[in-house]
Amino acid sequence: MDKKDHGRPPFKALSIAMVERDTGLSKDTLRMWERRYGFPRPARDGNGARTYTPDQLDRLRLIRRCMDLGLRPGKIVAASMHELIAHTGNAVDVRNKTKAPTGPLPGVLQLLKAQRVAEMRDFLVQAVMRLGVLRFILDVIVPINAEVGHAWMRGEIAIHEEHLYSEQVQHLLRQAIGSAMHRGLAPRVMLTTLPGEEHQLGVLMAQTFLSVEGAQCISLGVQTPASDIVSAARAHGVDIVGLSFSQAMQPRNACTGLADLRQRLDSRIELWAGGALWSRVRKSVPGVRFLSSLTDIPPALADWRARRSGRAA
Amino acid sequence: MDKKDHGRPPFKALSIAMVERDTGLSKDTLRMWERRYGFPRPARDGNGARTYTPDQLDRLRLIRRCMDLGLRPGKIVAASMHELIAHTGNAVDVRNKTKAPTGPLPGVLQLLKAQRVAEMRDFLVQAVMRLGVLRFILDVIVPINAEVGHAWMRGEIAIHEEHLYSEQVQHLLRQAIGSAMHRGLAPRVMLTTLPGEEHQLGVLMAQTFLSVEGAQCISLGVQTPASDIVSAARAHGVDIVGLSFSQAMQPRNACTGLADLRQRLDSRIELWAGGALWSRVRKSVPGVRFLSSLTDIPPALADWRARRSGRAA
DNA sequence: GAATACTTTTGTCCTAGACAAATTATACAC
DNA sequence: GTGTATAATTTGTCTAGGACAAAAGTATTC
Known part of the structure; x- marks a missing residue:
């Protein structure tokens, strides 16, 4: 404030707790990486506690991004900034081919x-x-x-x-959604995400489509534990549980979570999984309906209603 | 599924990580309590890892609630469920006096x-x-x-x-908020929460009050890392950064986070902290304005505008 | 009654070892 | 070549006590 930047910046000291909060990497993981890969190797304060620099924090965030792209810590934690940036660049370039820059x-x-x-x-x-x-x-x-x-x-x-x-x-x-929300017809759909998936937009987009189609939506927001989904589905007597998965989620966690949920959920309740994740991952879990695009929602709904009326009749 | 409950309930084994997530008490704290107060004393699995029971988790939640009411761990961690309930009961009664059971x-x-x-x-x-x-x-x-x-x-x-x-x-x-959102007058306020605080309602309520009072709001949702708050505040040229803290947040983390942010933020930008947390914690961080209630917002805004016009004139 | 100094309480951080779950590599059969 | 079982590696989380600073409570003095 009173002094202009001159040469050395005023070296902000970050505690391990702050780094944990800002990167999402646990203290244990940070210490383990330091032991195994030699990075980050923070300075110590008078008391022996680790003090990280903002630069180290930036690099950790970049490492995090690379891991979200599927790279493993052993390959990248010790890598230089340039290599990390190259990794993120490559991964994106491959994807960009499919999607031309539209209007x-x-x-x-x-x-x-x-x-x-x-x-x-x-x-x-x-x-x-x-x-x-x-x-x-x-x-x-x-x-x-x-x-x-x-x-x-x-x-x-x-x-x-x-x-x-x-x-x-x-x-x-x-x-x-507010203006499209009627008292609601069948089916009754419960929407949420599993723990670890905090992107809300997917749920909201799905809810919009469903509401416009006249389905009755019950949204639980994000990150509902499986056991709560089960009890909530039972309590509200829903016909379908819909889950949203963004690209950021690990496919493996998503699949195990789905399988676990499918097993615990009443077999009469359908389980639908949607979101950007499924356009690049093509796994299937028995008893789960995958909707790779929002446009699959209306036909899926129509299908459900046809089956339902057929069975009712 | 196939077997009915018979006698012993199917004893859900909870890891220390799950208990941390569900109670907000850090692993370190849980281990320390066990060492110092003898509770919770979980069983161990084959590998020596702690396995908590749902009962212990319930009791921990109750302890947390007592602490939120101002009681200290040493007095209550080793206390029985009955004593705990008595404490919360009393405390609730005390509060209810001020707020009669309204409609x-x-x-x-x-x-x-x-x-x-x-x-x-x-x-x-x-x-x-x-x-x-x-x-x-x-x-x-x-x-x-x-x-x-x-x-x-x-x-x-x-x-x-x-x-x-x-x-x-x-x-x-x-x-x-959508209908109260005008083009916006001064001041320009940026709203969000620190990492670890995922309750959105506080931000939304604050945003409502500010919008109605004609301030220009820029909401970043929840869990924005401190460094991002700093750069976003600079990029948007805001006058005030407002942060919301729910009761669930650890006061200690909140204060260190605030102090850290205050240090990194341009000194001309004001930092306001609001939310339920501050009604029970009476800390102060230099350079931070605490708003213990939403009703403090309009006067605080008026105050800002008065100072601003005074300085401008 | 208020301000100061002292004592206790409490949470976080430390080290370094251990191990299970997940992932990748290898071997082998078809 | 493709699939599958087994072995090796990688990776995150857990554990045990010790240490210490910040906060809260208590005693003492003015």
Whole structure:
């Protein structure tokens, strides 16, 4: 404040607890990495406690991103910043081939990066009015989501920008859901995510589609433990439990979680799994219906209703 | 499934990590309590790892609740369930004196426990129409929040019920914010929570109050790392950073997080901390303004504007 | 009654070893 | 080549006490 930056920056000392909070890596893991891979090797304060630098924190975050892409700690924890960045770049390039840069995306992404929130919001509001909610989600939100995710992986946008974007979209979707919410017909659908999956937008998009189709939605937000999903499904007498999985989730955790849930859930209750994860992972779990796109929701609903009326009749 | 409960319940074995997640007590603290006070003294699995019982978890939750009421661990960790319940009972009675059992609370909580979602929503919608958003928040949401929190601590409601409640309120508040959101005057306020604090309702309630008062709000949702708050605040040129803290957060972490953030944030940007946490913890961090109630927001805003215009003139 | 110094309480951090769950590599049969 | 069982490796979490600083409570003095 009183002094301008001169040569050495004022070296912010971060405790292991702060690093744990900011990176999501447990204290145990941080100490283990230091022991095994030699990074991060923090300085110590007078009391022998580790003091990390902001640089180390940045690098840890980058390592985290690489791990989300499927790389393993042993390969990357000791790697240099350049190698890490190369990894994230490559992984993204491979994906970009499939998705050409279409119309509205660059605009929104640029407004976001330029911190022009009001304009971004205006753009989105206009788009939802012009296209209607469903087309808005499919043509605008889904592509932008993907683009924002990739940009974040590449480090082109900060977490706070992703948060900001997510907040705006959440507002829009919740407003749409609010007006589309009738007393609700069959089926009764419960929506949430498993623990570890904290992205809300997937749930909200699904809820929008279902509400517009006249289904009765009960959303539990995010991160509901399996045992709670089971008891909630029973308590509310739902017909279908829908779970959303973002790309950030580990496919393995998702599959084991689904299998576990399927086993504990009443067999008459259907289990549907959707979200960006399933477009790149093609696993199947017995007794689980996978919806790789939001557009699969209306037919799946129609199918359910046909089966139901057939059985009822 | 295939076997009915017979005599011994199927003893759910809980790892120390699960107990940490469910109680908010760190592994270190749990081990320390065991060493010092002899509780909880979990069984061990074949590998020597602690395995807690659901009963122990319930008792830990009750202990936590007693601590939230101001009792210290040394007095209560070794106490029996009866003593604990007596403590909470007394404490609750003390509080109830100030807040007579008003109308809406028992009703909503009961609807929630009875899984009567539609009715609960209707009730809330009617309340917001009748009272207006601000009074609705103060007279309905805040008391219910407290009640839901206590009920959860006491184990009277499940996580999924809390999730469900939170979702309904979120819908209502976001709708209110949407219609109260103008282009925005000064000051420009950025709202979020620190990592570890995942309760959104606090942020949304604050945002509602600020929007109604004409301030320009930029919400980043929840769990924004300190370094991102700093860069986002700079990028958006905000005047105030507002953080929300729920009762669930450890006061210690909250204070260190705040102090850390205050140090890194441009000194011209004010830092306001609000939320239920500060009504029971009376700490102060230099350079941070504490708002123990939502009703403190309008005067604080007026104060800011007065100072600003004074300085500008 | 308020301010100061002293004592107890309490949570976090430390080291370094152990082990299970998950992943990858290898061997072998078809 | 493809599939499967077995072995090796990787990786995160758990454990045990010891140490210490910050906070809360208590005693002493003005």
